[in-house]
Amino acid sequence: MIKDPCILIPSYNEERTIGEIVRRLKELKFTVYVVDDGSSDATALRAGAEGAIVIKNNVNMGKGAAMRAGFGRILGEDRFDSIIVMDGDDQHDVNDIAFLVKKAQESGADLVIGDRMQDTSRMPIIRIATNRFMSWLLSVMTGRDIPDTQCGFRLIKTDLLNKIELRSSSYDIDSEIILQAAKAGVKIGSAPVKTVYKDEKSKINPFVDTLRFIRLLILNAFRR
Secondary structure, three states: OOOOEEEEEEEOOOOOOHHHHHHHHHHOOOOEEEEEEOOOOOHHHHHHHOOOEEEEEOOOOOHHHHHHHHHHHHHHHOOOOEEEEOOOOOOOOHHHHHHHHHHHHHHOOOEEEEEOOOOOOOOOHHHHHHHHHHHHHHHHHHOOOOOOOOOOOEEEEHHHHOOOOOOOOOOOHHHHHHHHHHHOOOOEEEEEOOOOOOOOOOOOOHHHHHHHHHHHHHHHHOOO
């Protein structure tokens, strides 16, 4: 049973959107942690003004490093049974949090990943191809059926985070969490979430981040 989830938002130069996201989450009574990953804009000020707990990296260290900083802070406080991770660019609908929580409650999954692949009409073709390839490969490697392994909108139980060790500093942390969860033998679930694309430019580089993904798989094969 999920009783008290909090929200973690790793953010880099998201002053345009972060304040409104935090405001909506606070209206839903969530405790919100924002990791400002060395932003050069007013991300931290906007998030803090709306009531978020702000964690600051002095320099830009990458999404994975930002998430690990947030996880460390939240686990150290020992207040929450789960963490919902979402992006700070407004691509995730706060109302879809209910689907992640419901799936975790009904299935007992320790990790629930958003599934955007049920409606890809607004997703760029290159991202569809990359997501499908990575999701297929990770599903084969873990023996789990995970339709959208690259979705950063997910619920992670704190008990799971206490069992695993994360090392990734970039976007490959999303795949690393899945690999480590599978190694830990926990249940992994998926829940449908909406795809929200506006005029923002993705920070993901399909070529570079695919290489990082392959490197992660190689390192994971030799990791105990």
